[in-house]
Amino acid sequence: MEEIKKILAYNKQFVEEKRYEQYSASKFPNKKLAIVTCMDTRLVELLPAALGLKNGDVKMIKNAGGVVTSPFGSVIRSLLVAIIELGVTDIMVIGHTDCGVQHIDSEMMIHHMKERGITQESIDLMKYCGIDFEKWLSGFDTVEDSVRETVDTIRNHPLIPNDINIFGYVIDTQTGELYPVCGPALD
Numbered sequence: 546m547e548e549i550k551k552i553l554a555y556n557k558q559f560v561e562e563k564r565y566e567q568y569s570a571s572k573f574p575n576k577k578l579a580i581v582t583c584m585d586t587r588l589v590e591l592l593p594a595a596l597g598l599k600n601g602d603v604k605m606i607k608n609a610g611g612v613v614t615s616p617f618g619s620v621i622r623s624l625l626v627a628i629i630e631l632g633v634t635d636i637m638v639i640g641h642t643d644c645g646v647q648h649i650d651s652e653m654m655i656h657h658m659k660e661r662g663i664t665q666e667s668i669d670l671m672k673y674c675g676i677d678f679e680k681w682l683s684g685f686d687t688v689e690d691s692v693r694e695t696v697d698t699i700r701n702h703p704l705i706p707n708d709i710n711i712f713g714y715v716i717d718t719q720t721g722e723l724y725p726v727c728g729p730a731l732d
């Protein structure tokens with residue numbers, strides 16, 4: 546709560562001093578690019594800085610792990626809007642080193658949920674909603690496999706047009722170095 550109050554105070558000053566002017570951009574991405582990546586705190590500034598991205602350049606879609614968990618989920622929906630309505634032609638899926646989602650154990654997470662007051666009844670209900678609850682929660686073994694799987698899922702999605710380029714990378718959480726998993730490298 547305290548942090549949010551500080552943010553609100555900062556925001557008021559930001560607007561009053563017209564510091565938004567340097568961020569002026571349109572909703573159509575300059576680079577016709579969408580990036581699917583992780584919500585990791587270390588990537589908030591590092592990723593755009595390491596890729597030379599400015600406000601207005603790309604559509605950035607983030608979640609835990611930078612993965613597609615469902616063909617009808619929010620990542621695919623966001624990509625469809627970006628491609629069909631906002632002119633995106635290229636997609637980069639960017640995993641990262643030391644990801645918090647890697648090795649997440651769904652059983653352990655369910656155990657932690659119960660400690661936070663979620664009942665077994667609620668957990669059982671989720672299991673009957675037609676999804677593989679454990680798989681939905683679980684992490685991945687290697688970041689490269691996860692990136693490859695996400696790229697494949699997007700490439701093979703029936704609503705993603707064939708002329709869209711989809712590539713996979715891993716970014717170093719420390720140095721910002723990008724290395725290709727499936728896609729072009731620097732010549």
Ligand SMILES: [Zn+2]
Pocket residue numbers: 583584585609610611641643644645646
């Ligand atoms: Zn991560």
